[in-house]
Amino acid sequence: MSWKQLGGATLAFFVLAAQASPEPYPSTYHAQSSAPVLIRNATVLDGTGRRLDGADVLIRDGKIVEVGTALPQGDATTIDAKGRWVTPGLIDVHSHLGVYASPGINATDDGNEATDPVTAGVWAEHSVWPQDPGFATALAGGVTTMQILPGSANLIGGRGVTLRNVPATTYQAMKFPGAPQGLKMACGENPKRVYGERKQAPSTRMGNVAGYRQAFADAEDYQHQWQKHEAEVAAYEKKKAKDRDPAEQPVPPKRDLRLETLVAAMQGEVQVQVHCYRADEMAVMLDLAQEFHFKIAAFHHGVEAYKIADRLAQEGVCGALWADWWGFKLEAYDGIWENLAYVDAPKDGCAIVHSDSDEGIQRLNQEAAKAMSRGQRADLDIPPERAIRWITSNAAKALGIAGRVGTLEPGKMADVVVWNRDPFSVYALPDLVYIDGALAFDRNHPPATPRSDFLLGQPGVAR
Amino acid sequence: MKRLRIVALLQLFLVTLGLAAPAHSQDVLIRNARVHTLTAQGTLERADVLVRGGRVVEVGSGLAAAGAHVIEANGRPLTPGLFGGITGLGVVEIELESSTVDRSALVGSGASGPGFVPRPEFDVTPAFNADAAVIGVNRAEGITFAMIAPSASGTLFAGQGAVARLDGSDSPFIAASRTQFLDMGPSATDGIGFSRGAQFMLLEQATREALPGKPLQAGDVRLLTPTGREVFARYLAGGRMAFAVDRAVDIRQVLEFAARHGVKPVIVGGAQASQVASLLARSKVPVVLEPLLALPGTFDQLGASMENAAQLQRAGVPILFTHFSAGTNQAHKVRQGAGVAVAHGLPWDAALAALTSTPADVFGLGAEAGRIMPGSPADLVLWSSDPLEVTSVAEQVWIGGKAQSMRSRQTELRDRYRPTGLTSGPVAPTPRE
Numbered sequence: 001m002s003w004k005q006l007g008g009a010t011l012a013f014f015v016l017a018a019q020a021s022p023e024p025y026p027s028t029y030h031a032q033s034s035a036p037v038l039i040r041n042a043t044v045l046d047g048t049g050r051r052l053d054g055a056d057v058l059i060r061d062g063k064i065v066e067v068g069t070a071l072p073q074g075d076a077t078t079i080d081a082k083g084r085w086v087t088p089g090l091i092d093v094h095s096h097l098g099v100y101a102s103p104g105i106n107a108t109d110d111g112n113e114a115t116d117p118v119t120a121g122v123w124a125e126h127s128v129w130p131q132d133p134g135f136a137t138a139l140a141g142g143v144t145t146m147q148i149l150p151g152s153a154n155l156i157g158g159r160g161v162t163l164r165n166v167p168a169t170t171y172q173a174m175k176f177p178g179a180p181q182g183l184k185m186a187c188g189e190n191p192k193r194v195y196g197e198r199k200q201a202p203s204t205r206m207g208n209v210a211g212y213r214q215a216f217a218d219a220e221d222y223q224h225q226w227q228k229h230e231a232e233v234a235a236y237e238k239k240k241a242k243d244r245d246p247a248e249q250p251v252p253p254k255r256d257l258r259l260e261t262l263v264a265a266m267q268g269e270v271q272v273q274v275h276c277y278r279a280d281e282m283a284v285m286l287d288l289a290q291e292f293h294f295k296i297a298a299f300h301h302g303v304e305a306y307k308i309a310d311r312l313a314q315e316g317v318c319g320a321l322w323a324d325w326w327g328f329k330l331e332a333y334d335g336i337w338e339n340l341a342y343v344d345a346p347k348d349g350c351a352i353v354h355s356d357s358d359e360g361i362q363r364l365n366q367e368a369a370k371a372m373s374r375g376q377r378a379d380l381d382i383p384p385e386r387a388i389r390w391i392t393s394n395a396a397k398a399l400g401i402a403g404r405v406g407t408l409e410p411g412k413m414a415d416v417v418v419w420n421r422d423p424f425s426v427y428a429l430p431d432l433v434y435i436d437g438a439l440a441f442d443r444n445h446p447p448a449t450p451r452s453d454f455l456l457g458q459p460g461v462a463r
Numbered sequence: 464m465k466r467l468r469i470v471a472l473l474q475l476f477l478v479t480l481g482l483a484a485p486a487h488s489q490d491v492l493i494r495n496a497r498v499h500t501l502t503a504q505g506t507l508e509r510a511d512v513l514v515r516g517g518r519v520v521e522v523g524s525g526l527a528a529a530g531a532h533v534i535e536a537n538g539r540p541l542t543p544g545l546f547g548g549i550t551g552l553g554v555v556e557i558e559l560e561s562s563t564v565d566r567s568a569l570v571g572s573g574a575s576g577p578g579f580v581p582r583p584e585f586d587v588t589p590a591f592n593a594d595a596a597v598i599g600v601n602r603a604e605g606i607t608f609a610m611i612a613p614s615a616s617g618t619l620f621a622g623q624g625a626v627a628r629l630d631g632s633d634s635p636f637i638a639a640s641r642t643q644f645l646d647m648g649p650s651a652t653d654g655i656g657f658s659r660g661a662q663f664m665l666l667e668q669a670t671r672e673a674l675p676g677k678p679l680q681a682g683d684v685r686l687l688t689p690t691g692r693e694v695f696a697r698y699l700a701g702g703r704m705a706f707a708v709d710r711a712v713d714i715r716q717v718l719e720f721a722a723r724h725g726v727k728p729v730i731v732g733g734a735q736a737s738q739v740a741s742l743l744a745r746s747k748v749p750v751v752l753e754p755l756l757a758l759p760g761t762f763d764q765l766g767a768s769m770e771n772a773a774q775l776q777r778a779g780v781p782i783l784f785t786h787f788s789a790g791t792n793q794a795h796k797v798r799q800g801a802g803v804a805v806a807h808g809l810p811w812d813a814a815l816a817a818l819t820s821t822p823a824d825v826f827g828l829g830a831e832a833g834r835i836m837p838g839s840p841a842d843l844v845l846w847s848s849d850p851l852e853v854t855s856v857a858e859q860v861w862i863g864g865k866a867q868s869m870r871s872r873q874t875e876l877r878d879r880y881r882p883t884g885l886t887s888g889p890v891a892p893t894p895r896e
Binding site: 102103104105133134137189193306307309324325326327328329330333334335336337338342345346358359362363366369370372373374377378380424425426427428429455458459460461 | 882
């Protein structure tokens with residue numbers, strides 16, 4: 001291989017690297033090694049819509065092996081779960097843990113890069129403080145995976161990251177290996193308020209939409225520049241080695257982190273997550289997605305999602321919703337308890353309970369319980385085995401990790417919660433939480449010291 | 464179907480009584496309820512409650528009353544109406560729209576300007592809108608009374624509030640419940656550049672100004688307006704002051720101030736209250752707490768724990784619940800908080816008391832209020848099931864014996880957008896990436 005050929009190969013690598021690096025800031029997460037576990041005689045909600053009574057769950061090498069009755073014990077440690085319930089580990093698609101850490105003081109205020117309405121180049125993971133005490137309280141609520149998003153001050157706030165809820169000194173050691181990143185966008189009042197108060201665009205909803213469109217138009221141009229460059233590289237490489245003039249070697253365009261993210265959205269490499277409350281604005285965002293050829297994974301908050309439940313289902317867009325938040329601003333004024341149930345109702349409806357809150361993430365099961373109960377009272381047939389999907393498999397789908405977590409199907413990562421009772425209750429608490437088959441939380445044997453370095457040695461902190 | 468029959472009965476009841484009968488409600492007989500009396504009688508199974516003239520007149524079994532509207536409870540729980548906590552109900556419609564918010568005397572930069580004058584005379588109650596949609600939503604969730612409080616983060620003297628019954632009447636406030644609110648701790652520091660020491664300095668200065676027998680001299684720097692002095696003096700003469708503080712050290716300081724001046728303090732927040740539980744119990748000082756607080760939102764809340772409610776109750780401290788984090792429109796979330804406190808060790812009866820009889824006692828609503836006993840105001844809720852359970856709902860609310868409408872903006876929207884097919888779609892096969 002001549003040096004020129006080598007140069008060409010290297011260049012091709014750089015073109016690739018510039019537009020879609022394999023994984024910069026790579027995950028260093030490793031599953032804890034774990035002995036096989038057989039959970040016996042539980043009521044199992046497996047996340048696919050099935051309920052199995054008196055069932056066993058076998059976990060080996062960090063994976064779900066089987067869910068069934070009277071499974072052979074083999075060399076597994078047995079957990080007697082009679083009277084208890086088992087679900088997949090819970091997944092929160094909308095958290096700001098680590099980026100708006102506790103305590104919520106100036107130094108931990110890292111969730112909104114509110115200096116420009118389009119900050120698509122920022123990555124929430126670079127704000128994550130792994131010592132946020134909120135990770136441990138979320139784990140005590142059964143949360144094993146969560147997406148950390150930038151805030152909603154900006155039209156396009158930046159990239160989100162999906163984390164495993166394990167103690168770590170670096171966020172990379174929590175990063176879900178291979179999970180796609182998210183792209184956070186925001187509709188409505190927040191961006192126009194934040195920038196409008198500064199007499200800066202956007203100050204109106206039409207300003208919001210112009211802002212997204214210009215950003216994506218710039219991204220299209222950027223994409224064309226790279227496509228052109230790739231064509232030039234291909235043409236250059238087609239030349240015989242003796243005809244190549246190194247001085248004419250095509251020079252790649254300068255990387256633009258902001259536009260790179262938007263191109264990644266248009267190429268389907270990141271999951272687009274849109275903060276949007278009003279039904280009419282969600283419809284505008286669906287049109288925007290069509291104009292610029294990207295797919296919206298989920299509308300977050302979607303207090304009015306119930307008004308367009310059929311359309312969301314048809315377009316395969318999830319609604320990541322609260323059970324009962326409403327009315328704190330006008331775009332949240334039409335909140336109803338039945339929102340999740342109505343979004344869930346159509347064929348292919350994809351309802352998700354999200355938290356957006358360090359308090360709510362501790363009780364996703366209760367949020368689902370509230371919404372399930374109100375849906376039932378509105379005559380919708382929503383048994384627990386259906387509602388559990390709102391905090392497990394549907395959430396996994398919106399994050400692009402449904403093949404790996406979110407259900408108890410064989411081969412899935414063994415993220416498992418053993419509840420002290422029916423989880424659709426205010427009195428329910430996780431007894432045991434497994435992450436990749438390793439015991440991550442045991443309510444009856446709490447750690448002697450807090451998980452967070454920050455809490456260590458603080459007066460009054462018992463955990 | 465049993466349930467359908469009950470619903471039909473309730474609807475009939477609403478049509479004939481709730482909508483048609485104005486001032487003087489007819490007698491109501493609620494039969495066969497699981498009655499949580501919040502008295503020494505405890506919980507009565509299959510008991511009847513007779514309501515006459517807006518009050519409970521009899522609790523027992525086999526009651527009869529000619530002409531009374533009979534509600535068949537079929538064993539469902541009946542509780543006193545719930546306390547919604549420290550709220551802006553009726554003075555805040557939409558938190559982020561300042562044109563709908565009436566909780567402060569100092570809008571805009573007033574709290575931090577150089578000419579800042581504390582206004583303990585500010586009274587939030589004249590702005591109270593009993594018809595607000597947000598009240599309808601919360602009432603339908605079983606909230607029948609709440610402290611309507613000023614909120615003036617950063618001004619130390621937030622002003623006066625009182626407990627309202629949420630019956631839509633034009634005289635909803637209970638005079639004995641009037642309370643002066645003081646916002647201390649870190650938010651006050653942010654607002655005016657105060658240190659905590661400065662907060663106590665100003666509090667003492669205002670006290671000295673207001674106390675009789677210490678007349679001001681010409682040329683004295685005055686903190687309060689003449690009306691402010693007059694109003695503040697009333698609270699110093701054995702009145703009730705609610706102090707928003709979290710730290711144990713600040714709670715101690717507040718208790719010392721209260722003891723010095725004969726004030727009845729109420730602690731609001733109290734994330735570290737369990738660290739001074741025995742002191743609070745000895746002084747019989749109640750704590751209004753957020754039962755869902757498990758994380759230190761500030762340095763003042765280090766050590767925040769889900770066991771706070773249970774620990775305080777065990778120590779003998781009167782506890783009440785409020786829901787700080789989601790604002791006024793979700794005041795009803797206190798009920799979930801109470802259930803969560805039970806999951807974390809608080810006895811069930813104590814949790815219900817924290818939503819009913821304890822707030823009635825702490826805010827001077829009368830010995831029968833917040834209870835179901837002869838003489839109690841007939842502020843009642845009939846629940847579908849366990850009143851602290853998140854899957855339960857309020858099926859009927861009465862205030863002063865009057866059945867309240869169970870419809871709200873939310874139920875209107877629910878019904879307008881009800882899905883056409885009544886069963887949920889098939890579960891799709893698990894999607895792969």
